[in-house]
Amino acid sequence: MNSKVMDIKKIEVWDGNMAASQAFRQADVDVVAAYPITPSTPVVENYATFEANGYIDGEFVMVESEHAAMSACVGAAAAGGRVATATSSQGFALMVEVLYQAAGMRLPIVLAQVNRALAAPLNVNGDHSDMYLGRDSGWINVSTFSPQEVYDLTLCAFKIGEHLDVRLPVNINQDGFMSSHTAQNVRTLDDKTACDFIGPYQAVNAMLDFSKPVTHGVQTEEDWHFEHKAKQHDAMMRSRKVIDEVFAEFKALTGREYKAVESYGMEDAEVAIVAFGTTYETAKIVVDNLKKEGIKAGIISPRIFRPFPLEDIAAQLQHVKAIACMDRSAPGGSVGALYNEIAGALFNSPARPVLSNIIYGLGGRDMTVSTLTEIYKDLVKEAASGKLNGTIQRFVGVRGPELTYYNA
Amino acid sequence: MSKSIKDMGWDELVQGAALFSFEGEVDYEMSQVQPEDRNYAETNSRNAYVGDWRVEKPVFNKDFCIDCQFCWIYCPDTSIIARDKKMIGVDMDHCKGCGICVEVCPTNPKSLLMFNENTDNEEALEQWPEKSEEKGE
Amino acid sequence: MLEIRWHSRAGQGAVTGAKGLASVVAETGKEVQAFAFYGSAKRGASMTAYNRVDDKPILNHEKYMKPDYVFILDPALAFTDDFTANSKESTKYIITTHLSKAELIAQIPEIQGMEDRVFVLDCFGIALDTIGRAIPNTPMLGAFIKVSGMFEVAEFQESMKSVLGKLSQKIIDANMVAIERAYNEVN
Ligand code: SF4
Ligand code: SF4
Numbered sequence: 132m133n134s135k136v137m138d139i140k141k142i143e144v145w146d147g148n149m150a151a152s153q154a155f156r157q158a159d160v161d162v163v164a165a166y167p168i169t170p171s172t173p174v175v176e177n178y179a180t181f182e183a184n185g186y187i188d189g190e191f192v193m194v195e196s197e198h199a200a201m202s203a204c205v206g207a208a209a210a211g212g213r214v215a216t217a218t219s220s221q222g223f224a225l226m227v228e229v230l231y232q233a234a235g236m237r238l239p240i241v242l243a244q245v246n247r248a249l250a251a252p253l254n255v256n257g258d259h260s261d262m263y264l265g266r267d268s269g270w271i272n273v274s275t276f277s278p279q280e281v282y283d284l285t286l287c288a289f290k291i292g293e294h295l296d297v298r299l300p301v302n303i304n305q306d307g308f309m310s311s312h313t314a315q316n317v318r319t320l321d322d323k324t325a326c327d328f329i330g331p332y333q334a335v336n337a338m339l340d341f342s343k344p345v346t347h348g349v350q351t352e353e354d355w356h357f358e359h360k361a362k363q364h365d366a367m368m369r370s371r372k373v374i375d376e377v378f379a380e381f382k383a384l385t386g387r388e389y390k391a392v393e394s395y396g397m398e399d400a401e402v403a404i405v406a407f408g409t410t411y412e413t414a415k416i417v418v419d420n421l422k423k424e425g426i427k428a429g430i431i432s433p434r435i436f437r438p439f440p441l442e443d444i445a446a447q448l449q450h451v452k453a454i455a456c457m458d459r460s461a462p463g464g465s466v467g468a469l470y471n472e473i474a475g476a477l478f479n480s481p482a483r484p485v486l487s488n489i490i491y492g493l494g495g496r497d498m499t500v501s502t503l504t505e506i507y508k509d510l511v512k513e514a515a516s517g518k519l520n521g522t523i524q525r526f527v528g529v530r531g532p533e534l535t536y537y538n539a
Numbered sequence: 540m541s542k543s544i545k546d547m548g549w550d551e552l553v554q555g556a557a558l559f560s561f562e563g564e565v566d567y568e569m570s571q572v573q574p575e576d577r578n579y580a581e582t583n584s585r586n587a588y589v590g591d592w593r594v595e596k597p598v599f600n601k602d603f604c605i606d607c608q609f610c611w612i613y614c615p616d617t618s619i620i621a622r623d624k625k626m627i628g629v630d631m632d633h634c635k636g637c638g639i640c641v642e643v644c645p646t647n648p649k650s651l652l653m654f655n656e657n658t659d660n661e662e663a664l665e666q667w668p669e670k671s672e673e674k675g676e
Numbered sequence: 677m678l679e680i681r682w683h684s685r686a687g688q689g690a691v692t693g694a695k696g697l698a699s700v701v702a703e704t705g706k707e708v709q710a711f712a713f714y715g716s717a718k719r720g721a722s723m724t725a726y727n728r729v730d731d732k733p734i735l736n737h738e739k740y741m742k743p744d745y746v747f748i749l750d751p752a753l754a755f756t757d758d759f760t761a762n763s764k765e766s767t768k769y770i771i772t773t774h775l776s777k778a779e780l781i782a783q784i785p786e787i788q789g790m791e792d793r794v795f796v797l798d799c800f801g802i803a804l805d806t807i808g809r810a811i812p813n814t815p816m817l818g819a820f821i822k823v824s825g826m827f828e829v830a831e832f833q834e835s836m837k838s839v840l841g842k843l844s845q846k847i848i849d850a851n852m853v854a855i856e857r858a859y860n861e862v863n
Contacts, residue, residue: 144699144708237555255714277737298554309737313711314695316702316733336557344560351556358549359556366554409737416735499738 132326133159133188137181145317147278147310151217151243151303152177154285156186157325158241161212161332164192164203166222169255170307171245174217189213197222201229201240208238209347211337213289215240219307220247223261227268233300234269235363236347237335239292240300242270243285246408247307248494256495257307259407260460262436263468269363271301271370272436274407276393279317281305283387286320289329290377297370298335299363304436308495309409320385328384367438374435391440393432396422397447400429402510404489405444405469406457407432410498417503428507433472445476452514453485455506459492466524466537485513488524488537496528544582558582573622585633589616593636595653597629598663604650610640626650647671677734678826679741682725683757684749684812686718693749693813694725696839700817701729703835704827709734722757743767745820749799749812751775760786770819770862772799772812777863795823797862806854807847814851818858829859 133156145153151174155163167175182191189212194200200216208214218226223244233240246262248254266272271292275281281303288301305311320328336345351359371391378389393411396418397403404414414430421428431447433440448454456474458467465471470488477484489506492498506527513520523537542551553559562578569577579585604626611619611626618634620627629640636656644651647670654663680697684690691712698708712725726741728734742762748754748771759769769787773780777796781787787794797819799812807814817836821827833852840848 142702144695144702144710146695146711235555236557277735306737308711308714309739312714313709313737314698315709316707336553336555336559342564342566344565346558346560347555349556349558355544355552355556358547358552361549362552362554365549412735413737497739499740500736501740 132322133186135185136322137186139319139321141319143317143319144314145278145282146173146312146314147275147281147305148173148243148245148312149177149314150278150282150317151245151285151305152181153319154282154325155215155241155243156181157320157322158213158215158286158289158329159188159326160215160241161189162192162204162207162214163189163216164194164200164207164214165216166194166197166200166218168197168219168222170247170257170311171217171219171222171243173311174243174245197225198229201226201233204240205229205233205236205238208233208240209236209337210339211334213293213332214238215243215289217243217245219245220249220255220261224249224264227264230265230268230270230300232348235359237298237363237366238300239289239298241285241288241292242300242302243281244302244304245307245311246304252494254494255307257309257311257408258459258493258495259304260493262302262304262407263458263460265302266437266468269299269367270437271297271299271367271374273301273303274432274434274436275303275305275310276409276411276432278305278310278313278315279387280389281310282317282319283381283385284389286325286329287377287381287389290380291370291374293329293332294370294373294377295333295335297366297373299366299370304408306408318385318387324384328381371435371438371440374438389434391433391435392443392447393434394429394447395431396427396429397431397451398429399427399450401427401450401452402454402507402514403429403431403448403451404455404457404503404506404510405431405433405473407436407459407469410457410459410492410503413498413500414503417500417507420500420504421507426507426511428510439472441472441476444473445480445482448473448477448484449480449482451482451484452517453487453510455487455489455510457489457491457506460490461493462488462490462524470524485510485517485519486523487513487519489527490524491527493529498528502528588632589635590632593634593656595636595638596631596656596658597634597636597638597640597651598654598658598660599626599628600648600650600652600664600667601626602650603646603648605646607645609643609645610651613639613643615639677736678727678729678745678824679743680727680729680745680747680820681741681743681759682712682727682747682749682816683753683759684723684725684747685753686721686723688749689811689813690723690725690747690749693747693816694727696813696836697727697817697820698729699839700832700835701727703838704831706731707733709736711739713739722753745770745824747816747820748772749816751800754780754784766793768793768795768823770795770797770816770823772797772816774798774801795819795862797858799858802854802857802861806857807850814854815858818855819862821855822859822862829856 698710
């Protein structure tokens with residue numbers, strides 16, 4: 132725990148950025164190396180303010196680019212310290228090369244990623260294109276829906292990534308502006324409780340351990356590369372057990388429950404949407420409204436994008452008749468990633484729901500209660516007829532002629 | 540390490556492809572132990588023989604050597620063997636024949652010279668050139 | 677659910693005001709939300725900020741809002757912003773102006789016939805007199821307490837003091853006076 136304790140209220144009104152900064156502070160991070168970029172800038176600014184006011188015992192390093200930020204994080208993590216940083220969009224894109232290094236070197240860095248559209252055209256608002264960009268990088272990827280969840284799950288991220296059975300970096304995603312700049316009630320833990328929950332950092336194969344001199348970032352070529360990647364994937368797949376354990380421990384401490392797959396109204400749902408981020412919470416309102424009208428609607432979201440909870444999702448969708456997979460990222464010449472994931476999850480199961488792909492919310496375009504209601508109403512028709520209303524993929528909320536692709 | 544890395548499956552490798560330099564803990568003062576007495580790990584590059592990479596080899600002539608240690612500092616493969624700040628020869632298992640040691644050797648004539656790998660060392664010493672009159676070479 | 681839309685110029689403190697209101701209201705045990713549209717807004721550009729207040733956790737993340745209250749922090753924006761957009765039959769407007777209510781309504785066709793839903797005060801004048809800076813957001817909060825009747829003024833001031841926290845006593849006192857004056861002067 133940092134030597135100077137911050138007096139925080141039991142309920143603070145924090146935006147998602149402040150929630151991430153505070154979780155970093157409470158985690159007593161050894162090194163934060165960062166290069167600010169909208170909309171994640173305040174994560175770094177808040178942290179720098181804490182540091183200037185004496186609340187941070189660790190190092191805060193300003194670097195000259197996001198590539199340098201992640202590189203400094205890799206160095207500090209290999210040296211044997213707890214490490215974190217924050218970024219968004221183009222900054223994340225610049226980090227990508229080093230993200231793979233961090234994962235391959237099995238360094239449990241925590242990244243507060245505030246999701247924002249990737250240019251061009253330039254746009255600071257939120258969509259999930261940067262989150263999708265990192266999905267094969269070997270990081271544990273967590274989706275959050277509100278500032279409270281950013282706080283809670285950032286605390287959990289250190290505990291998950293640093294677990295000796297895991298040792299992988301963790302990316303905590305939140306929606307740019309919709310979460311990062313939206314202040315809401317956040318139930319907090321005091322510094323000691325938060326820090327005790329995470330526990331002390333355990334260095335593994337640390338470069339600063341002179342009793343066991345070690346080389347990181349070696350070259351393996353064909354001889355051992357495959358084996359190391361196999362080991363890395365195995366650690367990612369086995370991290371699920373640790374994730375479930377950490378979530379259970381967090382629930383015991385706070386009463387707040389997180390699951391690898393979050394769902395609402397799915398017990399008896401006949402129509403469902405699958406979506407990441409803040410859309411999940413807005414859809415809960417719609418699900419409640421529709422249930423009152425007698426429509427059995429549900430919403431489901433992979434809280435953990437990687438490792439992908441394939442079996443859990445498939446199990447929860449068995450009785451659903453029509454599903455819309457909603458991707459908030461330009462699909463770049465195919466169906467969206469969530470569509471592929473869900474289709475893949477269901478293919479070896481008995482369920483054969485009508486499955487469609489909706490591209491929405493690009494560049495921060497609002498996803499409203501009324502649009503979500505329309506999407507559900509379309510699903511009701513598809514559930515009744517047992518076939519798609521039109522094509523597999525369609526764009527929702529875009530101006531101009533209807534945009535649809537792929538016939539069933 | 541009981542098992543050779545060559546026989547290991549993915550589950551047995553060190554995570555993150557980290558490679559340890561030595562077997563066990565280094566609980567002694569490394570600089571006080573000569574390389575041949577250190578407990579190098581299997582994966583340490585000391586266990587990699589690169590002698591067959593050479594086309595030409597450096598030959599050491601101790602008659603002209605002033606023990607300046609330039610060769611020891613500059614050799615990219617730590618193949619110059621020095622003891623008590625005295626140059627004593629070349630580690631032919633790890634010398635790859637790059638010739639840098641010869642380049643940096645400041646004596647006249649040089650105390651290190653490149654010869655064909657197949658040339659006998661005695662023969663090489665007999666062919667050693669005289670002091671050159673040209674300054675700055 | 678109570679929803680508020682702030683119309684302001686970037687730099688006039690609408691975001692701070694919305695977040696401040698959220699913090700103060702949260703002190704009373706309610707669930708709150710505060711956000712804004714930023715875009716590429718430069719200081720002086722027209723912008724909007726938003727609040728939601730409810731008794732249960734706020735799940736709605738849509739930016740679309742049919743506000744119960746609209747705050748206009750800059751006198752000129754009452755003439756240039758479409759501040760009655762997405763309004764309801766019951767939406768109440770609190771407008772900063774040096775004009776009287778009758779004078780203002782006479783000049784803005786959109787709010788004619790809404791005398792009972794339009795409220796005016798001079799936030800700038802009050803802020804300058806009390807806090808010494810032309811930051812209209814604190815007086816706007818005082819006016820809101822009066823118009824909404826949601827809080828006792830003293831209770832709100834106590835919550836606000838705890839939010840202002842580490843500021844100097846002088847500034848906290850000035851903010852308290854600003855709230856009280858706005859509360860009494862809004863009409
Ligand atoms: S030839 Fe190159 S590798 Fe060999 S001893 Fe000289 S410097 Fe070292
Ligand atoms: S550089 Fe030449 S003179 Fe100097 S130590 Fe080496 S061999 Fe001797």
